[in-house]
Amino acid sequence: MSEPANDAHTPEWLPPSAALTRFKQGDTVLALGGAQIVEHVRYAVHVGGIGILIPESTVSEVLDRSEIFSLPNTASWVEGLINLRGNVVPVFSLHALFGTDPVVGARQMLLIIDKGENALGIAIDGLPALAPDSVEMDQRPPLPEVLNKFTDSAFEHGGQVWLEVDIRGLIKSLSREMAA
Numbered sequence: 001m002s003e004p005a006n007d008a009h010t011p012e013w014l015p016p017s018a019a020l021t022r023f024k025q026g027d028t029v030l031a032l033g034g035a036q037i038v039e040h041v042r043y044a045v046h047v048g049g050i051g052i053l054i055p056e057s058t059v060s061e062v063l064d065r066s067e068i069f070s071l072p073n074t075a076s077w078v079e080g081l082i083n084l085r086g087n088v089v090p091v092f093s094l095h096a097l098f099g100t101d102p103v104v105g106a107r108q109m110l111l112i113i114d115k116g117e118n119a120l121g122i123a124i125d126g127l128p129a130l131a132p133d134s135v136e137m138d139q140r141p142p143l144p145e146v147l148n149k150f151t152d153s154a155f156e157h158g159g160q161v162w163l164e165v166d167i168r169g170l171i172k173s174l175s176r177e178m179a180a
Contacts, residue, residue: 048100
């Protein structure tokens with residue numbers, strides 16, 4: 001059996017290591033008529049009616065709420081710890097932190113941000129969705145006080161406000177305050 005000729009219809013194959021690192025996290029590849037287009041994709045979640053954009057290029061995963069081991073003598077917004085594939089991951093309730101209730105009827109999930117020893121979990125209302133194309137707001141809407149310092153930008157689409165929140169910075173700051 002002979003090798004096919006390398007013409008315009010025969011794809012050039014990448015070595016496995018190059019194929020695995022070809023695209024950045026958060027990219028979606030669309031194949032249109034043989035041409036590939038890399039499209040930037042962003043996801044968003046709801047926490048008690050507040051729309052939060054998942055930070056760009058962030059490794060994240062969504063889990064069903066499973067057993068969370070509570071920690072005694074901690075703030076109400078510290079839900080506890082989970083075991084995620086052998087890693088202990090802290091879980092936080094932004095609902096308690098923001099003073100909001102979970103969305104009625106929404107499936108309560110956990111969003112795990114980052115991986116390994118840097119992972120942290122937050123309770124979310126429902127599955128993440130593709131973030132809509134939004135227009136950046138000139139002025140941020142009134143936010144829970146705790147969010148003001150950690151919200152970089154606010155976007156609006158169809159009456160819904162989406163916030164770029166430094167979740168990791170927010171949690172670190174609050175943890176330092178608790179330890180003091």
